[in-house]
Amino acid sequence: MGIIRQHDKRSGITYAYESKSYWDKEKKQSRAKRTLIGRIDDETGEIVPTDGRVRKAMAREAEPDYKVLFEQLLEKNKEQEAEISRLKIELEKNNG
Structure with missing residues (x-):
């Protein structure tokens, strides 16, 4: 050997x-x-x-670590929902 x-x-x-x-x-x-x-x-x-x-x-x-990916997606979703709400309020102020 x-x-x-x-x-x-x-x-x-x-x-x-x-x-x-x-x-x-x-x-x-x-x-x-x-x-x-x-x-x-x-x-x-x-x-x-x-x-x-x-x-x-x-x-x-x-x-991949699916739990981490899921938590990242939830956080991103929260941020997007907050941005959508902010833009809706801004749009209502400008139109109304």
Whole structure:
């Protein structure tokens, strides 16, 4: 078992993989199974863990807090109702 660094020329990112060797009985050869550990930070050289899929992380971060959103909408609604009432009173004063 070892850690392998592989540089992606297209993105310029270096990834770290854990490599495990095993014996393939059919081919009678040694084979390797690689598992992504993370990406290598250019500045520090440390391995930053990743799940290998940006979509999963984005989906977790994108989950909104519905209670907060609801409270924000209620506050905005109150402000709009107050503005409507103020404008109605102003309109009545100007027309009447």
